[in-house]
Amino acid sequence: MDLDARVHLLKTIADATRLRILGLLAEEPRSGRQLAEALGLGAPTISHHMARLVEVGIVRVTPDGTRRLYALNAGLLDAAAAPAATATVAPIADPDHARHVRIFFDGPRLRSIPAKRKARVSVLLELLRRFEPGRRYAEAEVNALLREAHDDVAFLRRELVDYRYLAREGGVYWVNPDVPDRDANEAQEVPAGEAAWLGQLVRGVVAG
Amino acid sequence: MDLDARVHLLKTIADATRLRILGLLAEEPRSGRQLAEALGLGAPTISHHMARLVEVGIVRVTPDGTRRLYALNAGLLDAAAAPAATATVAPIADPDHARHVRIFFDGPRLRSIPAKRKARVSVLLELLRRFEPGRRYAEAEVNALLREAHDDVAFLRRELVDYRYLAREGGVYWVNPDVPDRDANEAQEVPAGEAAWLGQLVRGVVAG
DNA sequence: GTTAAACTTCGATGAACATCGAAGGAGTGA
DNA sequence: TCACTCCTTCGATGTTCATCGAAGTTTAAC
Numbered sequence: 001m002d003l004d005a006r007v008h009l010l011k012t013i014a015d016a017t018r019l020r021i022l023g024l025l026a027e028e029p030r031s032g033r034q035l036a037e038a039l040g041l042g043a044p045t046i047s048h049h050m051a052r053l054v055e056v057g058i059v060r061v062t063p064d065g066t067r068r069l070y071a072l073n074a075g076l077l078d079a080a081a082a083p084a085a086t087a088t089v090a091p092i093a094d095p096d097h098a099r100h101v102r103i104f105f106d107g108p109r110l111r112s113i114p115a116k117r118k119a120r121v122s123v124l125l126e127l128l129r130r131f132e133p134g135r136r137y138a139e140a141e142v143n144a145l146l147r148e149a150h151d152d153v154a155f156l157r158r159e160l161v162d163y164r165y166l167a168r169e170g171g172v173y174w175v176n177p178d179v180p181d182r183d184a185n186e187a188q189e190v191p192a193g194e195a196a197w198l199g200q201l202v203r204g205v206v207a208g
Numbered sequence: 209m210d211l212d213a214r215v216h217l218l219k220t221i222a223d224a225t226r227l228r229i230l231g232l233l234a235e236e237p238r239s240g241r242q243l244a245e246a247l248g249l250g251a252p253t254i255s256h257h258m259a260r261l262v263e264v265g266i267v268r269v270t271p272d273g274t275r276r277l278y279a280l281n282a283g284l285l286d287a288a289a290a291p292a293a294t295a296t297v298a299p300i301a302d303p304d305h306a307r308h309v310r311i312f313f314d315g316p317r318l319r320s321i322p323a324k325r326k327a328r329v330s331v332l333l334e335l336l337r338r339f340e341p342g343r344r345y346a347e348a349e350v351n352a353l354l355r356e357a358h359d360d361v362a363f364l365r366r367e368l369v370d371y372r373y374l375a376r377e378g379g380v381y382w383v384n385p386d387v388p389d390r391d392a393n394e395a396q397e398v399p400a401g402e403a404a405w406l407g408q409l410v411r412g413v414v415a416g
Numbered sequence: 417g418t419t420a421a422a423c424t425t426c427g428a429t430g431a432a433c434a435t436c437g438a439a440g441g442a443g444t445g446a
Numbered sequence: 447t448c449a450c451t452c453c454t455t456c457g458a459t460g461t462t463c464a465t466c467g468a469a470g471t472t473t474a475a476c
Contacts, residue, residue, distance in 0.1 A: 252466065256464075
């Protein structure tokens with residue numbers, strides 16, 4: 001996480017409305033409408049803030065009928081609570097990874113799905129990081145997470161399973177604990193340091 | 209610390225230039241000129257940022273000849289490092305305290321020194337909070353800290369000592385560990401919680 | 417007093433952005 | 447298909463604020 005990223009993240013949290021939103025989401029997940037009512041703000045304003053919060057990863061969103069349910073990203077906070085645990089997926093060592101990500105991602109969205117295998121692997125690994133290791137996901141949850149990146153969730157899901165990045169049994173998915181085929185991947189320790197101060201911050205700020 | 213204060217503090221840190229300044233000050237104290245050179249910015253810009261950082265208490269300033277030396281407020285960071293310690297001065301329980309502070313303070317500055325004893329006590333206790341308990345101060349340091357509030361530092365210093373808020377021996381001052389005469393003061397526990405997340409944040413952000 | 421260095425204040429400029437109303441999807445159910 | 451709800455996008459508005467040059471202030475040294 002470089003300077004710009006940190007500034008971006010801080011700027012995102014440094015707003016009264018968004019702090020109040022985080023406080024509400026810390027109690028329970030809520031829809032946009034609920035947040036708008038609770039804060040006395042218009043729907044466009046809420047939409048604006050939620051887009052920012054989701055973009056930096058503090059909030060997760062799942063479609064639910066015509067509504068969209070927003071929830072605090074528990075993974076970050078849990079990582080902060082157990083600062084010794086290494087709860088993140090091992091880093092990606094492919095030197096072209098960053099370039100691929102830059103080319104194919106537009107924020108959280110995927111501009112397109114790469115045709116070439118190497119770039120597709122980069123994109124899939126990047127998507128894999130949105131899943132919490134150890135947690136089990138229903139197929140709908142997997143779809144919801146992937147839909148933040150691209151509409152063809154079925155293809156992405158199939159690819160993730162084919163590459164063994166996601167394991168599946170019945171309708172339940174989870175991150176493969178020892179991901180295969182990750183080029184030159186030496187599983188270096190990434191203690192939850194980065195997530196730790198973020199989570200600590202969010203906890204502290206939200207708790208008041 | 210209410211919502212607005214937290215937002216204000218976050219907004220203060222959420223700036224690339226100020227984060228770089230904090231990073232530099234984490235290494236060693238520096239003057240405004242040094243910071244301007246290191247960052248390639250104009251003197252007015254540095255002055256602007258330093259005023260903000262000092263106002264929120266992350267940075268301390270001491271005059272040094274024609275220069276002003278800026279240093280990270282070690283107290284906050286130390287409080288974060290030992291999260292169990294209660295390193296802050298006991299809170300002020302006088303119900304009129306907040307009103308007095310609002311009336312007589314304009315940011316860190318004192319509009320005037322209250323003539324009435326009650327209000328003056330409030331102001332003095334508020335000033336006392338700018339000192340780190342346990343730390344020993346040279347008279348020049350005491351003056352420097354008080355000068356941020358008002359030019360008549362001699363009067364303020366004498367009052368602080370007269371009220372036994374500051375103890376003195378030789379030329380050395382320190383916060384009286386058991387402050388007397390603090391109306392209805394039941395020394396409630398204020399674990400360094402607030403400072404903790406701030407310090408944790410600064411540490412994390414600065415360390416990268 | 418005078419000069420020089422370091423810093424602050426003032427005013428202006430431009431960029432970022434929170435908010436809103438109006439219009440435009442998108443999902444749900446008749 | 448139609449209506450309804452929820453949400454997003456667009457365009458406009460007003461505010462905040464980082465930055466700079468110019469001018470003012472403070473401190474030290476002679």
